[in-house]
Amino acid sequence: MYAIIKTGGKQYRVKQGDVIDVELLKVDGNAVDFNEVLLLNTGTEVKIGAPVLTECTVTGELLGQVKGPKVVAFKYRRRKSSRRKVGHRQKYSRVKITSITAA
Numbered sequence: 001m002y003a004i005i006k007t008g009g010k011q012y013r014v015k016q017g018d019v020i021d022v023e024l025l026k027v028d029g030n031a032v033d034f035n036e037v038l039l040l041n042t043g044t045e046v047k048i049g050a051p052v053l054t055e056c057t058v059t060g061e062l063l064g065q066v067k068g069p070k071v072v073a074f075k076y077r078r079r080k081s082s083r084r085k086v087g088h089r090q091k092y093s094r095v096k097i098t099s100i101t102a103a
Contacts (some may be wrong), residue, residue: 003040008023014097019063019095021092025093030050031060056100059099059100060096061096066091066094070088
């Protein structure tokens with residue numbers, strides 16, 4: 001059984017026991033519910049939402065925050081003594097999928 005969920009403007013294919021990194025979540029406690037389920041495959045049937053399945057919920061456990069890879073933006077103009085270096089490192093929430101429920 002797997003589901004396709006939408007969070008943070010991105011879509012993820014998840015099944016029970018998966019650990020995924022999603023955009024930073026503001027939640028209280030450790031339980032995370034993803035209500036925007038786009039597709040659910042139970043093995044025998046496939047349910048497709050239009051646009052979402054309202055009776056399905058994916059529940060996860062918040063494991064913590066992690067940082068993504070460092071991205072460096074370097075701008076350089078030749079013969080002008082002009083250079084600019086800016087770095088960025090995105091923060092993500094690491095979530096372990098505990099259950100997929102369907103009514």
